[in-house]
Amino acid sequence: MIKIRLKDGSEKQYEAGISVLEVAKDLSEGLARAACAGSVNGKTVDLRTKLNENCDLNILTFNDEEGKKAFRHTASHILAQAVKRVFKEAKLAIGPAIEDGFYYDFDKEGSFSAEDLEKLEAEMKKIVKEELPIEKFELSREEALKLMEEKGETYKIELINDLPEGSVISFYKMGEFVDLCAGPHLMNTKFVKAFKLTQVAGAYWRGSEKNKMLSRIYGTSFPKKNELDEHLAKVEEAKKRDHNKLGRELGLFTTSDIIGQGLPLLMPKGAKVVQILQRFVEDEEEKRGYVLTKTPLMAKNDLYKVSGHWDHYKDGMFVLGDEEKDEDVFALRPMTCPFQFTIYNNDQKSYRDLPIRYAETSTLFRNESSGEMHGLIRVRQFTISEGHLVVRPDQLEEEFKGVVDLINFMMDTLGIKEDITYRFSKWDPNNKEKYIGSKEEWERTQGIMKNILDHIGINYKEAEGEAAFYGPKLDIQFKNVHGKEDTIITVQIDFALAKRFNMTYVDRDGEKKHPYIIHRTSIGCYERTLAMLIEKYAGAFPTWLAPVQVKVLPISEKYHDYVEKVVKILQNRGVRVEPDYRAEKIGYKIREARLQRIPYMLIVGEKEAYENTVSVRSRKNDDEGSMDLQAFVDRIVEEIQNKER
Structure with missing residues (x-):
């Protein structure tokens, strides 16, 4: 008999050789159904793992980070199996779980299209419905090489060759599909209920530009469809906030191929x-x-040799000159x-x-x-x-x-x-x-x-x-x-x-x-x-940070003189203000200012010019009505000085 200490500190006794999954079933059928992996003495293991000595055990579900990884790693294998069914000539590279999802790299003639992803999702659904048991087996290094050579999986062969002589190497089998993998994985494909392939990108084999460019398919997966839907909704919201997109739309930054990558x-x-x-x-x-x-933007490499950067960071530096020539080298x-x-x-x-x-x-x-x-x-x-x-x-x-x-x-x-x-x-x-x-x-x-x-x-x-x-x-x-x-x-x-x-x-x-x-x-x-x-x-900076804090919008050109007065008063108090003198309807001007995330819009017409007031529209409160000009100026200056959010 062995003693197993559980997450809550309690201890239970079992016969040696019991699996992690069997312990989960003994504790609760519901826990067993939700289980993705186990943690034995702090190490993440398969549910198949046999327990032969006293240990600490935690049953990991999708709510645990390592449980998520096991779940999504299984989804990456389902993707790889689908690719091998649909594109038989494709070679397998690697397919780990990552934060919020998974990916798998493939060597395939041409990239994957949007239509290809649809076909692969359909094939993945078939694999899930087939409820394929996921079986683990181990081979010697020589046997592993022979198996991958028979399958023509050149990238797997390279990975195996990097392992030490005498290594025992693990594989996982799902129906006709076999993949070199350390695991852990779920027990069956049926548990991966909800998934989505999200994008295709290029990725160099082993992250080196010297190697071949592979096709990487990204995806995500969840136990339930509603969880997937919630995640995809968040992703769509994230796309709207993505600085790379929004920053360009708002005229904050741009890039140019003629200048170079990474130089915004x-x-x-x-x-x-x-x-x-x-x-x-x-x-x-x-x-x-x-x-x-x-201090200077560059220095002789002598300085970096003293600091150690030349030995430890040289590859990350822009070097000017040639060390092999008899000349000063700068960086x-x-x-x-x-x-x-x-x-x-x-x-x-x-x-x-x-x-x-x-x-x-x-x-x-x-x-x-x-x-x-x-x-x-x-x-x-x-x-x-x-x-x-x-x-x-x-x-x-x-x-x-x-x-x-x-x-x-x-x-x-x-x-x-x-x-x-x-x-x-x-x-x-x-x-x-x-x-x-x-x-x-x-x-x-x-x-x-x-x-x-x-x-x-x-x-x-x-x-x-x-x-x-x-x-x-x-x-x-x-x-x-x-x-x-x-x-x-x-x-x-x-x-x-x-x-x-x-x-x-x-x-x-x-x-x-x-x-x-x-x-x-x-x-x-x-x-x-x-x-x-x-x-x-989402581009709507607090007023103190906004590049334009106030937009002054005249109802017609008759009030341009009053607009100039308002602008000068605000500028004299340090407020960043722009007038909009275009011959456009006021509604159009307001909509454009909103799209530019301007904190305040001041609309002026006959009444405002006569009474020395402004009609205030703010990002926070929308239409705030008429306000004394000086009162508004004092208000926004205080907001800026206090760096209010």
Whole structure:
């Protein structure tokens, strides 16, 4: 007999060899029907898995993240089986579950059309109705290679060849379909009740541009149709908010093939929003004791060799010149830290001089791969609110807390604090080549950061292998409208670069010592922040951020003189205002201003000109009626100053 401790802490005894599914059935038939996988001692396993020793067991359903993955991984196999039935010549690559769905990559002559997706969905429905049992079996490496060679699955052969000699390799079988896979999977195809194939994209085999371009089919799946319908409705809403679409429609940014991928052009309205944000950030940082620097956009590679970027980040940099020739090699800067460290070293510092808080609005360059480019989210040139704090060990916690407080203030003012999450990014001790510094330095610095985060009291998750090459970091994460998570802000504790740059301060005891450095941004990359705000507000920015805050609409040209008066009064109070002098009907002008998400429209005619009033229409309240001009001006100025949302 073995003891199994369940999620609620209770224990049950069973004969050794019982499966996870059999335990679920013993607990509840309903739980067994909903079960997608199991978690044994924290490891996700198949429902088929036999339990032979004492363990902790949690039955995973679609409500659990790992349960969703097992469910959707099964859906990806159903898709692959459908493709092999409809397009017999197609070769299988990989097909994992991903957030909100799944995909599968295929090598097929030509891409998949919209009509092809319809055929594949119909075939998938047949497979589900066939209620095919999903069976797991294992083969030796040699047997696995022979099976895939017989089937002509060249990509699977490559994957098997990468596995160590002597490996036991698992496969899953559904009717006539067999796929190389580690699992886990559902027990039967019948459980995948609702699914939708959403799009086709190109994807390089193994993510490398050197390899063949494959066709990737994306999809999503749910246990019930109403859940699928709800999800698809959210996706449609997300498309409406997608900054890549909406930002162009609102004239905030554009791109041009002749300029290049990942190099967006901010148009006057988008540039105005970024200017507002930049002034806001720089003013707030100055209040908090930051000093401004302005440094070059490029440097000799000698600088990056000292910092370690040349060894650890060169592939992500734009390099100017040829190392093999006897000439200077330069690189566009991917970050500002080495430049600000050089400024620090301009003279000897005392312990009394610390902390020093450097800030810079920095234009940076990173050679992102073409497949990673997306609107304003991931670009090759961007501007960031970058800063570095040089601190003594006894100042580290207080200064780190100050950085987090600044970030939270920024996010709260922008109205997105409730949408962010925190990630403590640590090093991967099994991949030491990726980092500089010793194990002891990493463990000590990570311990310091963990204590600080716990003292701050924020709710964070840990991620191994996501640290910078010179130290652990706190990542502030944000999901775009499509559910993809991006890092928008980082705070890093650096124990290594001060030594590399020989940055010192004279301590109380007269000895020279190396400081700690905190790398941080306060609002992140301005382009990415603009994208985030477009999606958060569906283009309807809060008044203080709106590129145009007021549109003045005359009923006819007779009142243009009064419009000019209204515009000048508003401009003199710092309000961004535009008149609309076009010979169009007032209803048309109002509709256009609404489509442009203008916070306020002021309609003026004979009555308003005579009484020195304006007829106010606002985005929030629609028709607010007549208002004294000065009263409206005072109201909007106060709203802007308070940064109301």
